[in-house]
Amino acid sequence: MTATAPTSTxxxxxxxxxxxxxxxEALRTRSWYSRYPESPSPRVYGETAAADGAAAFEAHRNTRYAAELVSATDGRWVGGEVSPYGPTLGVEYPGLDVDGALRAARGALPAWRDAGPQVRAAVCVEIVDRLHQRSFEIGNAVMHTSGQPFVMAFQAGGPQAQDRALEAIAAGLVEQERVPESVVWERPAKGEPIRMQKDYRIVGRGIGLVIGCNTFPTWNAYPAIFADLVTGNAVVVKPHPHAILPLAITVEVARTVLSEAGFDPALVQLAAENDGQGLAKVLAERSEIAIIDYTGGPTFGAWLEQAGAARGALVYTEKAGLNTIVVDSTDDLKGALGNLAFSLSLYSGQMCTAPQNIYVADSGVDTNEGHLSFDEFADRLATAVQRLTGDDAKAVEILGATVNDKVRGNADSLESIATEAEGRVVLESRRVTHPAYDQAVVRAPGLVAVDVSREDVYTEECFGPVGFLIRTSSTEQSLAQLADTVHEHGAMTASVYSTDEAVLEAAREAAAEGGVALSENLTGQIFVNQTAAFSDLHGTGANPAANAAYADAAFVANRFRVITSRRHV
Amino acid sequence: MTATAPTSTxxxxxxxxxxxxxxxEALRTRSWYSRYPESPSPRVYGETAAADGAAAFEAHRNTRYAAELVSATDGRWVGGEVSPYGPTLGVEYPGLDVDGALRAARGALPAWRDAGPQVRAAVCVEIVDRLHQRSFEIGNAVMHTSGQPFVMAFQAGGPQAQDRALEAIAAGLVEQERVPESVVWERPAKGEPIRMQKDYRIVGRGIGLVIGCNTFPTWNAYPAIFADLVTGNAVVVKPHPHAILPLAITVEVARTVLSEAGFDPALVQLAAENDGQGLAKVLAERSEIAIIDYTGGPTFGAWLEQAGAARGALVYTEKAGLNTIVVDSTDDLKGALGNLAFSLSLYSGQMCTAPQNIYVADSGVDTNEGHLSFDEFADRLATAVQRLTGDDAKAVEILGATVNDKVRGNADSLESIATEAEGRVVLESRRVTHPAYDQAVVRAPGLVAVDVSREDVYTEECFGPVGFLIRTSSTEQSLAQLADTVHEHGAMTASVYSTDEAVLEAAREAAAEGGVALSENLTGQIFVNQTAAFSDLHGTGANPAANAAYADAAFVANRFRVITSRRHV
Incomplete structure (x- = not known):
């Protein structure tokens, strides 16, 4: 066997x-790796970076987007984004000519295919590096489309999303590199061996469609965009109609780098739309779309999965779930409560990874501050949340703004849930006044205590600042509920607090049974909501919340195919 | 980063x-590798091996299968296999109690999961080694269910299927080993770095359903069976009702080895059925079935793909296609014709990889024996087929027996196709008398010449001993037809004959465009129908004939998921 070295330059x-x-190497070892510093500090990014980024964001407002975002437009201008903080963005984007755009994307594929995995990966890294240079502009755009507080919008929308992009590039690259470019195969035979040269050619599936969400427009889109690109596909990026700008900037940067690198910018195009236009469905039904990635509600997600299967398209979805915490005991009550309060409060619980269901046994919680009854623990958690979010000016930097009326409705529903479920409102969702944006609707987390028997209440996702404290007969029942509800309804995250190694081991079993990643005894600066690129998988693909994970082999291996040609030599 | 070594023993x-x-290593290098000698020679397997295997096969006949094949039976006995060579097999198999069987399989999963990838792989290798010991028995069983000639049944049903099983084991094993079992992750921070231990646990999806086919009961089922097992899943093996015995022997061996190794034999169970019982559909609709692998007709395959997607099951299918050959020119006419004649004749074209559509330009073929017109080339190919299959006693060792009435109908349809398509019957499908089995219906390949315009005739799969010689305006058009028809209708194989490097390069482009593997200028003992485990992928997953390939990363990577647990250390 001889394998030739990659020949691309x-x-x-x-x-x-x-x-x-x-x-x-980072992907292989799953060690800590980050290319892009997550602190928006001037010491890291320079004294003018924040102001320059804010100015760049402001320059987009009330204009038609200046750079080219599509390779074929229908001549219309679309977009009606309004910041959850109040201001109308007023940015207009070119409408996509679907036929022309897909034709252009197909035309761009052969050269992209022939460039080979390493060149594609290098071009993708350059795109991410250039996105990084616009992190403050993107941070502002994410803040004013998602409602995230600025620091979070900068971090999750900028460096952390960029690191996840690199992870997808690495995953796609190494998966392609596992197949040699060419080998000489030699089969023993009577007399001379039979020798054949076999060339293995990596061929992308075609055009990918990436359907973005409102709350994490870049973070949830980058893994798919870069997984598609690195494996030789073109991408049509379809942002949520309320969160177009962050992905428009992304598409602009990608097209610029592709052009400069000698490739057709039609490889990346924006499919912006007005609210209610239904462009995702139109695109998802096109035979040219070979791969669909989606983050959003379960109803459309399920439709995509079936519609895709009906015509042989791959569909990767992240939908909804019941993120679950089991509290058994702790030797650091203060740390546990502080960590939980922050996880509940960050972005008002509007993360797909934010906890919702907190199981505590009726017998209460043993702690380093003594035994707490169920109700005492509930009240202590409420106090921790109040302490964290009690000061309006400080609270908004954690809570951000509510993104839509559904979230606001959920925040207002605690009293009726408690009445309906014969439970107790442990903490009302406080209305917070934003010192800078008076139109922003800002809500601190609320908590309702209910009995484990009321699955009708807590086994539906209640997106936003609402947590359920669920009274069980024992930690054993709490863990059984974790396994069962996650297996049936899905979850992106789970965590457990216990000082008992046997309980922790049982929690690992329950998490494996339910198919969800587990965090244990988080009391410091790591939160159950957060996952680290290259090390923590986001989602597992093993429960109904998501059929894939960022970014394992299964997320990338099927986005390309291998075409062999063989001949005697 | 520290990674711990696998701890399983x-x-x-x-x-x-x-x-x-x-x-x-063989998978990594895609070099030649075979553990199991494919020659049934007594010098390799011993003087008594053939007779012993035949006797073991005969011992099954007209009995209830002696060994246990299911973990829960409904008490019925099923099975009505009749050899394509004539004899009734008369074997009866226990009917599956679906509820009980799936419950037993689920119960067997935790221990299998906890054994870890390496132990599972070793147990799988032991199963394959033990199957190998029964290769002659399995060869007879494959012959008398599929209609393959004996030597082919031995090779493809025995050693070659076993090598493909090893390939799937290797692919599944290395894919699991890419994820470390445990790492210590260390994030720089002010003061002390943040350190977490992260454990990555491999969890199978659950229960796989493998739906076998009539023509290659073992070869087409082993990759899925062993891919499922090695990645921590249980398997229900649902054979074609006409080809149960080869997979019953397989299930018996697997269950025996699992038991001896300390695992629950419920991990592998047989779902035998009578003709028309519809058990595949019943099983495919069960929520416990997480993975479906299928080889068979496109209608049921498409239903499976949609039904699977509707409830989140993975579905891998191999359906039907138009295997395609383009003849441009050759410097070894005799070798090319001999190779083509053998590919058309082997098992009467009843291979999913057998050529059907042979494109030749109207201007004919330049050869080392001078220029041949389209018709002259067609007649030379017919002569080559006649020479190979002219002697009945020798012919049956290549042709085998026709497997069903559909194939026989296709063999009888040449005259009407030619009339309908205004074409020419170049060679009738000759009726061959089997010297040993007078009830066997044995047919040599027939050839019809048609114009390229008659896509209505040649773009449907005509399974069995029928080849189309398709007259095009040029080799360029031939290659365009290869790309277009394969892209639209699918193909498992393609090949090209040309002495012109530019034509070969264009053929590689056409194959990449159509998404099919290409063989070039086969004139010796390698045939387009045949692929080598560990080196040639079977199928590409890039055209409608199959959505997966044996056995690339995409075939295995999604059969398991990774569940992380993390904690501070």
Whole structure:
């Protein structure tokens, strides 16, 4: 067997070969790796970075987007984004000519395919590096479309999303590199062995459709966008109609880098739309779309899964779930309560990873501050939330703004839930006044205590600042509920607090049974809501909340195919 | 970062650690590798092996299958296999109690999961080794269910299927091993770094359903069976009702090895059925079935794909296609014709990889024996087929027996196709008399010449001993037809004959465009129908004939999921 070395060359491959080595290794070892500092500090990014980024964001407002975002437009201008903080963005984007755009994307594929995995990966890294340079602009855009507080919008929308992009690039790259480009195969035979040269050619599936969400427009879209690109596909990026700008900037940067690198910018195009236009469905039904990635509600997600299967398209979805916490005991009550309060409060619980269902046994919780009854524990958690979010000016930097009326409705529903479920409102969802944006609707988390028997109440996702404290007969029942409800309804995250190794081991079993990742005894600066690129998988693909994970082999391996040609030599 | 070594131990892991190393390396390099000699010669297998195997096969006949094949039976006995060579097999198999069987399979999963990838792989290798010991018995069973000639039934049903099983084991094993069992993750922070231990646990999806086919009961089922098992799943094996015995023997061996190795045999169970019982559909609709693998007709395959997607099951299908050959020119006419004649004749074209559509330009073919017109080339190919299959006694060892009435109908349809399509019957499908089995219906390949315009005739699969010689305006058009018809209708194989490097390069482009593997200028003992485990992928997953390939990363990576648990250390 002889394998030939990759033959592709490109200036960007020379530039980024070192990065490709780093990210291959980081993925292999699942060790800590970050290319992009997550602190928006001027010491890191320079004294003018924040102001420059804010100005760049402001420059988009009340204009038609200046750079080219599509390769074929229908001539209309679309977009009606309104910031959850109040202001109308007033940005207009070119409408997509679907036929022309898909034709252009198909035309761009052969050269992208023939560039090979390493060149594609290097071009993708360059795109991410250039996105990084616009992190403050993107941070403002994410803040004013998702309602995230600024620091979070900067971090999750900028560096953390960029690291997840690199992770997807690494995953796609190494998966392609597992197949040699060419081998000489030699089969023993009577007399001379039979020798054949076999060339293995990586071929993308075609055009990917990435359907973004309102709350994490970049973070949830980048893994799919870069997984598609690195494996030789083109991408149509369809943002949520309320969160177009962050992905428009992304598409602009990608197209610019592609052009500069000698590729057709039609490989990445924006499919912006007005509210209610239904463009995702139109695109998802096109035979040219070979891969669909979706983050959003379960109803449309389920439709996509079936419609995709009906015509052989791959569909990766992240939908909804019941993120679950089991509290058994702790030797650091203050740390546990502080950590839980922050997880509940961050972005008002509007994260797909925010906890919703907190199981506590009727017998209460043993702690380093003594035994707490169920109700005492509930009240202590309420106090921790109040302490964290009691000061309006400070609270808004954690809570952000509510993104839509559904979330606001959920925040207002605690009293009626408690009445309906014969439970107790442990903490009302407090209305917070934003010192800078008086139109923003800001809500602190509320808590309702209910009995474990009331699955009718707590086994539906109640998105936003609402947590359920669920009284069980024992920690054993709490863990059984974790396994059962996650298996049936899905979850992106789970965590457990216990000082008992046997309980922790049982929790690991329950998490494996339910198919959800488990965090244990988080009391410091790591939160159950957060996952680290290259190390923590986001989602598992093993429960109904998501059929894939960022970014394992299964997320990338089927986005390309291998075409062999063989001949005697 | 520290990664811990795998901690699992098992006697079979000690026994097969060397084999696991060999197959990991063979898959990585895609070099020649075979553990099981494919020649049924007594010099390889011993003087009595053939007779012993035949006797073991005969011992099954007209009995209830002696060994236990299910973990829960409904008390009925099913099975009505009749050999394509004539004899009734008369074997009866226990009917499956679906509820009980799936419950038993689920109960067997935790221990299988906790055994870890290496132990599972070693147990799987032991199963394959033990299947190998029964290759002659299995060869007879494959012959008398599929209609394959004996040597082919031995090779494809025995050693070659076993090598494909090893390939799937290797692919599944290395994909699981890419994820470390445990790492310590260390994030720089002000003061002390944040350190977490992260454990990654491999969890199978649950229960796989493998739906076998009539023509290659073992070869087409083994990749899925062993991919499921090695990645921690249980398997229900649902054979074609006409080809149960080869998979019953397989299930018996698997259950025996599992029991001996300390695992619950419920991990592998047989779902035998009578003709028309519809058990595949019943099983495919069960929520416990997480993975479906299917080889068979496109209608049921498409239903499975949609039904699976509707409830989140993975579905891998191999359906039907138009295997395609383009003849441009050759410097070894005799070798090319001999190779083509054999590919058309082997098992009467009843291989999913057998050629059907042979494109030749109207201007004819340049050869080392001078220029041949389209019709001259067609007649030369007919002569080559006649020469190969002219002697009945020798012919049956290549042709085998026709497997069903559909194939026989296709063989009888040449005259009407030619009339309908204004074409020419180049060669009638000759009726061959089997010297040993007078009830066998044996047919040699027939050839019809038609114009390229008659896509209505040649773009449907005509399974069995029928080849179309399709007259095009040029080799360029031939290659365009290859790309277009394969892209639209699918194909498992393609090949090209040309002495012109530019034509070969264009053929590689057409194959990449259509999404099919290409063989070039086969004139010796390698045939387009045949693929080598560990080196050639079977199918590409890039055209409608199959949505997966044996056995790439995409075939295995999604059969298991990774569940993380993390904690501060």
């Amino acid at each position: 490109h200036a960007l491959l020379d530039k980024h070969a070192g990065v490709l080595d780093e990210i291959r | 098992h006697a079979l892991l000690d026994k097969h650690a060397g084999v696991l190393d060999e197959i990991r």
